[in-house]
Amino acid sequence: MTSSLLPVALGNYIALSAVLFFMGVVGVIVRRNPLVMLMSIELMFNAANLLFMAFARAWMNNAGHIFAFLVITVAAAEAAIGLAIVVAVFRTAKHVDVDDVAMLKG
Amino acid sequence: MIAFWILGVILIASAMWTITAKKPVYSVVGLLAHFVALAAMYLTLSGEFLAVMQIIVYSGAILVLFLFVIALLSSGVAPFATGIDRLPKIAAPAIVVALAGLGFAIYAVGRSSVAATSGALTAAAAGPVGTAGVFGSVDDFGKALFTTYLLPFEITALILMVAVIGVVTLAGDSTPYAATEKQARAVRKSMREAIVRGGER
Numbered sequence: 001m002t003s004s005l006l007p008v009a010l011g012n013y014i015a016l017s018a019v020l021f022f023m024g025v026v027g028v029i030v031r032r033n034p035l036v037m038l039m040s041i042e043l044m045f046n047a048a049n050l051l052f053m054a055f056a057r058a059w060m061n062n063a064g065h066i067f068a069f070l071v072i073t074v075a076a077a078e079a080a081i082g083l084a085i086v087v088a089v090f091r092t093a094k095h096v097d098v099d100d101v102a103m104l105k106g
Numbered sequence: 107m108i109a110f111w112i113l114g115v116i117l118i119a120s121a122m123w124t125i126t127a128k129k130p131v132y133s134v135v136g137l138l139a140h141f142v143a144l145a146a147m148y149l150t151l152s153g154e155f156l157a158v159m160q161i162i163v164y165s166g167a168i169l170v171l172f173l174f175v176i177a178l179l180s181s182g183v184a185p186f187a188t189g190i191d192r193l194p195k196i197a198a199p200a201i202v203v204a205l206a207g208l209g210f211a212i213y214a215v216g217r218s219s220v221a222a223t224s225g226a227l228t229a230a231a232a233g234p235v236g237t238a239g240v241f242g243s244v245d246d247f248g249k250a251l252f253t254t255y256l257l258p259f260e261i262t263a264l265i266l267m268v269a270v271i272g273v274v275t276l277a278g279d280s281t282p283y284a285a286t287e288k289q290a291r292a293v294r295k296s297m298r299e300a301i302v303r304g305g306e307r
Contacts, residue, residue, distance in 0.1 A: 007150050008110045015211040016114050020121055022207025027125030029200050035130045035172060039137050042168065043121050046144055049156075057151040057242075065247055066255045068156050072163050073262045077269035079168045083175045084276040090179050092294060093301040103300045 006058055013054035021047035034089075034098050038082045045075040109150050116143040130176050134169055141165050152242040 006013070020043060027040030049068045056064025090096050120143065123136035141164045148157040240246065251259055 007107045012110065012114075016117065018207055018211040020117060022204060022210075023118070023121045023125060025203055025207070026200055027121075029196060029203065031125065033130060035176060036125065036127075036133050039124055039130075039133050039172065042137065042164070043124065043140070046140070046164075050144065050147065053148050053151045053153045053156060056153070060241055062241065062246055062250045063255070065153055065156055065242060066250055066258065068153070069159065069247075069251070070258055070262055072156075072159060074265060076163055076168055077265055079171060080269050080273050081276070083171055084273040086175060087178065087277045089301075092297045094298075096179065100301060103297075 006054065010054060010058050013051065017047045017051040017054070020044075020050070032098055034082070034086050034096055037098065038079060038086075041082075042075060042079065045071055045078075109146070113143050113147045113150070116140075117147070131173070134172050134176070137172075138165055138169055141169070152240070154242055155244045155247045156242070 024040045024043035024047060027043060028037050031037055031040065049071050052064040052068040052071070056062060056068075086096055089101055093100065117140060120136045120140040124133045124140060127133045127136060141160060145157040145160040148154075148160060
């Protein structure tokens, strides 16, 4: 059982996952639309999941699959909560812009 | 192996489309392509059950939730800031973050000769995707989930329950603690004014 079980070397998966993760980070930073920010967070979750899957396959250990499954669950909960916050802000302000929601800024 | 490079290009292109698209609906479409390509990538890693979960949960549930919220919020008004409108203000940190990511990626490729430890920590062996009982199949995954990892699975149920209660609290009645309708109106008005003031600052 070696990492030759993978279609390509493990480093390629790490690199792809890192690129996708940082695209998610940049998406959160450069966008003001909270919906797209939430989608960028989903991109980061998925980059982490890809890495879990690659390592699970490399070491033939299905703990990675379980972790990826739990991450998907947490991502679903996070998306539901985030979208509920967006809806709540929209109801009070009739406009959704993260820069406008600064009540707690002091 | 060719599948990795094709899917990798699709993944990066759709992620770029997601974070740069002007309208949120286009971002959702980009994200859909991303999730489908990722499910195909999971199949190449013999994670067939996770590939199915990816399609069902992400494409079927989460993206539809996004679409519902977009449809709900876009009725009549234009509530969204569009485009990558914060880019000019924070171009420098964004470039730094992107370069850091790229550096890490190059470093990771350099260390790609990660030692392959002898695995076989699971009973199932590798086999063709779609075959019962092999690594990553529903059989293998379910046995692990309901025996070794039963406690994390149960805690997942708790997380989902907390999320449901939180969503009902947040998006249910906006002023659940006001005693009268007059008080509720006053709370809503003051919150709206506070948000407007925060935006002007």
